[in-house]
Amino acid sequence: DAGVTQSPTHLIKTRGQQVTLRCSPISGHKSVSWYQQVLGQGPQFIFQYYEKEERGRGNFPDRFSARQFPNYSSELNVNALLLGDSALYLCASSLQGSGANVLTFGAGSRLTVL
Amino acid sequence: SQKIEQNSEALNIQEGKTATLTCNYTNYSPAYLQWYRQDPGRGPVFLLLIRENEKEKRKERLKVTFDTTLKQSLFHITASQPADSATYLCALSGGYNKLIFGAGTRLAVHP
Numbered sequence: 001d002a003g004v005t006q007s008p009t010h011l012i013k014t015r016g017q018q019v020t021l022r023c024s025p026i027s028g029h030k031s032v033s034w035y036q037q038v039l040g041q042g043p044q045f046i047f048q049y050y051e052k053e054e055r056g057r058g059n060f061p062d063r064f065s066a067r068q069f070p071n072y073s074s075e076l077n078v079n080a081l082l083l084g085d086s087a088l089y090l091c092a093s094s095l096q097g098s099g100a101n102v103l104t105f106g107a108g109s110r111l112t113v114l
Numbered sequence: 115s116q117k118i119e120q121n122s123e124a125l126n127i128q129e130g131k132t133a134t135l136t137c138n139y140t141n142y143s144p145a146y147l148q149w150y151r152q153d154p155g156r157g158p159v160f161l162l163l164i165r166e167n168e169k170e171k172r173k174e175r176l177k178v179t180f181d182t183t184l185k186q187s188l189f190h191i192t193a194s195q196p197a198d199s200a201t202y203l204c205a206l207s208g209g210y211n212k213l214i215f216g217a218g219t220r221l222a223v224h225p
Contacts, residue, residue, distance in 0.1 A: 004157075033211050042118075042203050042215030043158065055210045090157050098210045100146045100165065105157030 002026070004106035006091050012112045013081050021076045021109045025093030031055075032074040033103065034066055035090040043090055049074055055098075078111075086113045116142045118216040120204055126222045127194055135189040135219045137204030142214075144206035147180055149189050152201045152218065161202075162189075194223045 005024045013019050025032050031050040035043035045058040049068035068074045072093075078085055088110050092103035119138045127133050137147070146165045150158035164171045164180045164187070171178045177190040191198050201220045205213040 031211055035215075040217070042205075042217045043213075045208065045212045045214070048211050050210075056212050058212070092157075092211075094211055096211075100163055100207070101211050102148070102160045102163060103158075103211065103213065104160070107155075107157050110155075 004091055004093050004104050006089075006106035006109050008109055009107065010110045010112075012114060014114050015081055015083060017081050017113075018077065018079045019081060019111060021078075021089050021091075021111075023074045023076070023091030023093075023106060025072050025074070025091075026104055029093035029095055029104070030072055031094045031096060031101070032068055032072065033092045033094070034074070034076045035092065035105075036060075037088040037090055037108070039087075046076070050096075050098075081113045083113050086111060116140070116206075116208075116214060118142075118204060118206060118214060120202075120216040121219040122217065124220040124222055126224065129195060129223055129225050131194055133191040133194050133198070133221055133223070135202050135204075135221065137187040137189065137216055139185050139206060142185070142206060143182070144208075144214075146207045147178075147187050148205045148207075148213065149176075149178055149187075150203040150205060150215075152203055158203055191221075194221075196223045196225055199223050 033048040034046040037043040048056040088108040094101040201218040204216040
């Protein structure tokens with residue numbers, strides 16, 4: 001059974017550009033969350049989606065947006081990229097949208113902004 | 115504001131010894147706490163979850179304690195092996211599926 005898959009694995013962008021990251025959750029998982037992990041720090045919560053609805057949003061600017069599709073896959077979009085957006089972007093899926101759920105993370109998409 | 119602190123320095127121990135990692139938090143009362151392992155270039159992998167009404171949880175060589183009075187969790191790896199070398203992340207529940215992570219502690223187990 002496939003785990004959480006993310007694409008692309010690595011990408012390089014320049015300041016001001018836009019990026020779209022994609023995530024496919026584990027089959028049967030209806031919740032997808034996005035986290036940003038800067039080198040040397042723990043993951044920071046960006047968004048959570050459950051049944052295609054946004055359930056939570058972290059302290060990130062409006063340049064960050066996301067959506068979840070009917071098949072429960074998800075996309076994270078970041079507009080007007082800044083150097084500080086360089087990070088590992090992690091997608092995690094879980095069975096439910098609340099409660100003591102275990103998150104299964106993908107390997108991440110490493111974004112470098114030049 | 116909510117704050118989670120983990121040992122910022124790497125923990126170096128000898129193979130076979132017990133590794134103990136600390137997670138302290140302030141301005142927060144989480145319903146549960148989780149520990150994850152992260153290897154370089156990979157996503158975190160879930161290890162253990164402990165709820166606020168549980169004092170201790172065990173899984174094979176792993177043990178987690180949760181003291182809501184001290185606002186502290188301890189994570190123990192007994193009979194440590196070089197394969198246990200990784201960064202260990204403490205995460206507290208923040209509502210729905212939101213987890214608030216600490217910066218992690220890097221563990222190095224030497225043969």
